[in-house]
Amino acid sequence: MGQGTDAGRGTAELLEAARAGDGDAFGRLVGPLRGELRAHCYRLLGSLHDADDAVQDTLDRAWRSLARFDDHGGHIRPWLYKIATNRALTLVERRKRRELPTDMSPEGAPLVEAAWVEPFPDRLMDWTAGLSPEARVIARESVELAFVAALQHLSPRQRAVLLLREVLGYPASETAGLLDTSVAAVNSALQRARKVLADLLPEASQARTLDALGDAGQREVARRYATAWEAGDIEGIVAMLTEDARYSMPPLTAWYTGHDGIRGFLLDGVLRRRWRFLPVWANGQLAFGTYMWDDARSAFMPCGLDLVMLRGRRVAEVVSFLEADLTSFGLPAQLAENDPPARDEFAGWPGL
Structure with missing residues (x-):
């Protein structure tokens, strides 16, 4: 075919x-x-x-x-x-x-x-x-x-x-x-x-996982995850992870696994900064353009593209591409402080 x-x-x-x-x-x-x-x-x-x-x-x-x-x-x-x-x-x-x-x-x-x-x-x-x-x-x-x-x-x-x-x-x-x-x-x-x-692929593809969730389920998972990040809610983020979840950030070689490992990474300071997450689709799966507040520029500046792999309604893996050009994914080059947080982006957000 x-x-x-x-x-x-x-x-x-x-x-x-x-x-x-x-x-x-x-x-x-x-x-x-x-x-x-x-x-x-x-x-x-x-x-x-x-x-x-x-x-x-x-x-x-x-x-x-x-x-x-x-x-x-x-x-x-x-x-x-x-x-x-x-x-x-x-x-x-x-x-x-x-x-x-x-x-x-x-x-x-x-x-x-x-x-x-x-x-x-x-x-x-x-x-x-x-x-x-x-x-x-x-x-x-x-x-x-x-x-x-x-x-x-x-x-x-x-x-x-x-x-x-x-x-x-x-x-x-x-x-x-x-x-x-x-x-x-x-x-x-x-x-x-x-x-x-x-031996390498997950049991279910993201296409089939997302289809099983439906548009409303996709929006809800995406909204909860982005809102937890924007609120600095470490336990809220960890609660959405599978027990064996993985988190990596190419081009950095370090990566983290499981609730304790990812919680430790989050506690290490990444959530001390202010964030904005914008939903987008990449590789046929849920993704977010991430923006971190920059005091010198008085704006939220691009910090990477997070691809999220789901297992049911839980996050099984996040790959945060720190050097991704967010504009190539149709996202803005920066966000102003008064731009709406992610929770306001999801009401009409289309599924696949």
């Missing part, structure tokens, strides 16, 4: 014009596929910035080699996926594996700078609007932070096979063609990838 279609009516005409050197026609031909190619490269690379580079390189290479495109009924989508996948695999082999602080021991900070998985704005998933309900769920689950982080534990080829087969829905024979390998090699890589992910 693929996650999209080719450009639709007029594809053959656009392709013919693009081959004749019409750049505008090429843009109209590949434009509808840019979003899903970005999501595909993000899953492979764990980085939005790297994904954007891979997509741009893919389109540049496609434009330069369009005359050599083997046209099978004008279906350019698999060809673009082949270029994008191979370009992303090249980047994976050249760069460090991306991970989360919780992939390492709290005492085992690396001696060299780590590369972290990056968050992905949900606004970049607008291309899923035309998908079937089942395909939209798969698309949402495939950019969840836990899934993308787990993919980084696979070999590059295993990542590509798993995504092409189980997210994009290509059959084994076509996947083998896209990767220039055999069907037997594809099936073997898929089997190994499934085994690794089975």
Whole structure:
């Protein structure tokens, strides 16, 4: 089951014009596929910035080699996926594996700078609007932070096979063609990838957890969590956590686990400052842009993007990306003191 279609009516005409050197026609031909190619490269690379580079390189290479495109009924989508996948695999082999602080021991900070998985704005998933309900769920689950982080534990080829087969829905024979390998090699890589992910992924995806909560339940959990932070209510925050909850803050390597560990972190001073939390969606899951009061600037300034993983109505994990650009998630660059607190943001806040 693929996650999209080719450009639709007029594809053959656009392709013919693009081959004749019409750049505008090429843009109209590949434009509808840019979003899903970005999501595909993000899953492979764990980085939005790297994904954007891979997509741009893919389109540049496609434009330069369009005359050599083997046209099978004008279906350019698999060809673009082949270029994008191979370009992303090249980047994976050249760069460090991306991970989360919780992939390492709290005492085992690396001696060299780590590369972290990056968050992905949900606004970049607008291309899923035309998908079937089942395909939209798969698309949402495939950019969840836990899934993308787990993919980084696979070999590059295993990542590509798993995504092409189980997210994009290509059959084994076509996947083998896209990767220039055999069907037997594809099936073997898929089997190994499934085994690794089975030990790394939570029992329920965030998409299914959030759907079970419903819009009202999502708003209530989000409101309670943000209000507790804004009120400096340590016990209120801890009460919302699962017993084995984890809290990390990339690029810092330290992370905290369980009620006692997270309570200790909160007591250490982070809640002595004033906070504002704004709800947003990232990686198909609940997130908050966090703002801390800055006396020198007399404003609440960005302090990170908190991705929240839920287990039922409790918080199982928070990953606070301290260096995230909140404006790329549609959030303001700063907040004034008289801006409303988070509890006033939730009445009309949409669910997924």
